Amino acid sequence: MDTTVLRIKGNVIPTSGKLRKRIGFLNSDSNRIDFKDVLYPNKVKQVVEIENSTKDKIELSVLNPPEYISVKIDHKTLEPGERGKITVTYNSKKKENYGKSTDHVRFNIKASEKNVSGTLTVIANKVEDFSKLTKQELAEAPIIFLPKNRLDIGNVKINETKSTEILFENKGKTDLIIRNIEINNNLFQLQNFDPIVKPEEKGKIIITAKPIKASSNMKAYITIISNDPQSSTVRLLVQGLMKKDAPALNKSEKELTIPEKKTYEMIKEYKGSDKLVIIDLRSEKEFKLKHIPDAINIEFNKNYLNIVRILNKNKIFILYSDDNMLSKEAVIKMKELDFEEAFYLENGIIGWEKNGLPLDNDQ
Numbered sequence: 001m002d003t004t005v006l007r008i009k010g011n012v013i014p015t016s017g018k019l020r021k022r023i024g025f026l027n028s029d030s031n032r033i034d035f036k037d038v039l040y041p042n043k044v045k046q047v048v049e050i051e052n053s054t055k056d057k058i059e060l061s062v063l064n065p066p067e068y069i070s071v072k073i074d075h076k077t078l079e080p081g082e083r084g085k086i087t088v089t090y091n092s093k094k095k096e097n098y099g100k101s102t103d104h105v106r107f108n109i110k111a112s113e114k115n116v117s118g119t120l121t122v123i124a125n126k127v128e129d130f131s132k133l134t135k136q137e138l139a140e141a142p143i144i145f146l147p148k149n150r151l152d153i154g155n156v157k158i159n160e161t162k163s164t165e166i167l168f169e170n171k172g173k174t175d176l177i178i179r180n181i182e183i184n185n186n187l188f189q190l191q192n193f194d195p196i197v198k199p200e201e202k203g204k205i206i207i208t209a210k211p212i213k214a215s216s217n218m219k220a221y222i223t224i225i226s227n228d229p230q231s232s233t234v235r236l237l238v239q240g241l242m243k244k245d246a247p248a249l250n251k252s253e254k255e256l257t258i259p260e261k262k263t264y265e266m267i268k269e270y271k272g273s274d275k276l277v278i279i280d281l282r283s284e285k286e287f288k289l290k291h292i293p294d295a296i297n298i299e300f301n302k303n304y305l306n307i308v309r310i311l312n313k314n315k316i317f318i319l320y321s322d323d324n325m326l327s328k329e330a331v332i333k334m335k336e337l338d339f340e341e342a343f344y345l346e347n348g349i350i351g352w353e354k355n356g357l358p359l360d361n362d363q
Contacts, residue, residue, distance in 0.1 A: 019051050019083075022362070024109040024118025025058055027051040033088055035124040041093035042129075048086045048120065052078035053362075058111040060084075063272050065105045068094035069122055092126045098179040098225045099233075100125045104274050116360060117294050119274075128179070130229035142176035142199070144228045145169045146236060153240040156218060158211050163191070166205040166222065166236060170197040177227040178203070185220035186313055187211060187338065188238065209240055216338060256331050258343040260355045263318055267294060274315070281321040281330055282349075288362040292320065292352060295360075300330050305337075313339050320345035320352070 019027035029049045038044050052058050058078050062071045068091045075084035088105070095101065100123070107118045133141070146168050153164045170176035176197040181190055187210060194203035211218055219239040226232060263278075270276035278295040280287050281304075287297040298307050300321065311317075317339060321327050327344035334342040345352065353359070 019049060022118075023048075023050065023120055024107060024116045025052070025054050025111055026060075026107075026109065026118060027053045028120075031119070032121045033123065035090050035122070037125050037127045038090055038092045039129040040098070040126055043089055043091045043093075044124075045087055045089040048088065049083060050078075050086055051083045052080055054111050055080050056111040058109055060110075061108045063106040063108055063117075066103055068092070069103060069105060071105060086120070088120070088122060090122065090124050092124075095124075095126050098126045098128065099182050099223065106272070106274060108272070114360075115271075117272075119296075128227060128229075128232055130232070133229060138229060140173040141229050142170050142172035142174050142197075142227060144176055144224065144226050144231060144234055145171045146224075146234055149235070150237045151239075153209060153238060156209050156211055156240045158213060158216075161208050161210045162240070163206060163208050164238070166207065166238075167202055168197075168205070168224070169202045170199055172228070173199050175199070176203070179225040179227065179232075181205060181225070182223040183207070183220050184223075185217060187216055187218065188220040188222075207238070209238075211240075212338070212340075256328060256335075256343055257346040258318055259346050260352045260357060263292075263345060263352075264355075264357050266316070266318070267292075270316075276316045276318070277311070279317060279319045279330075280349075281319055281327060286322075290349070290359045290361050292349065293358055293360050295320075300326055304330065305333060308334055308339075309337060311339075313337075315341070317342040318345060319343070320348050322348055322350060324348055 019029050021028045021031040023031050027050065033046050033048070035044050035046070057080065060073055060076050060078065062073065065071050070089045070091065072087040073084065075082065078084055103122045105120045105122055107120070109116045109118055151166060153162060156162045178193055178195050181193055183190060189208050191206040191208055193205040197203035207222065209218065218241065219237070222236045222238055224234050266276055278292055280291050280295045280297045281300040283299055284297055298304060317334060319327050319330050319342070327348060331342050331344045
């Protein structure tokens with residue numbers, strides 16, 4: 001019997017006007033705003049459209065955004081299915097430091113006596129405006145010079161602090177002003193730097209490195225932001241090596257777990273703060289059916305590490321799923337990426353339910 005194969009090709013056209021992102025109970029057209037480069041002292045704004053996806057009337061409020069980000073909600077009360085708008089304004093004049101910033105603006109969303117938080121991520125890069133400089137000012141401008149773009153700090157002992165100097169020079173004709181210095185690895189800390197360097201003089205930046213375990217990533221990019229109009233941002237790679245390998249991560253089960261009731265108390269304690277992050281490792285479908293209040297969904301799959309790497313290591317993380325072996329593996333991977341306060345729920349979402357603790361759903 002002959003078999004005929006019919007192949008059908010086409011393009012999927014998204015439903016027009018449908019809001020596909022989520023901010024808590026809300027559907028939204030975006031839950032992430034990237035203003036990219038924002039010239040000082042400008043303001044920029046962007047509007048996010050939202051929709052009440054529940055069957056109840058909800059009340060929406062914003063929770064203490066930073067001074068340089070203002071949030072206006074056009075409808076603080078939304079009926080079921082009703083749409084509204086959130087206007088976010090970034091004011092570079094009120095932002096203290098030049099350079100990149102990532103802020104998680106949190107909202108409190110109340111429906112039928114139930115409060116859920118939602119997050120809108122705001123990214124921006126405050127940069128200096130050199131467009132009004134005259135030809136003479138450009139000719140006499142400061143010039144930052146780094147003798148090399150890579151620095152090897154050598155061997156570093158675990159739990160010992162090593163100090164390193166980074167030298168640079170002003171080869172221009174006016175004062176070089178260091179606006180900001182950013183380091184993308186918290187095992188390296190900025191200790192001191194010369195904020196103003198005269199023409200033809202040298203300046204220095206002092207950093208320290210302190211590995212805390214054998215798996216520590218002893219590599220960092222140091223970004224120097226200055227008033228050099230030709231190269232206002234320069235980057236230096238700093239790296240070191242462990243003097244001696246330490247034993248591989250071998251934490252006991254108890255050191256990595258946290259009880260359900262303790263987690264519930266922490267959720268209440270950190271309400272309105274972004275210090276605590278609850279991560280649901282299950283599939284999106286399972287997450288929508290039921291999840292712990294305020295949890296975010298990061299499925300444990302091949303993309304898990306790529307997502308986790310961009311999270312703030314200074315927060316407390318509690319992970320859960322239906323499978324404790326999976327949760328333990330996910331926490332260990334976070335520990336290997338230097339997340340110090342990462343734990344998994346002792347008995348997962350099953351134990352959470354058995355303790356009669358509250359659950360949310362996105363149905």
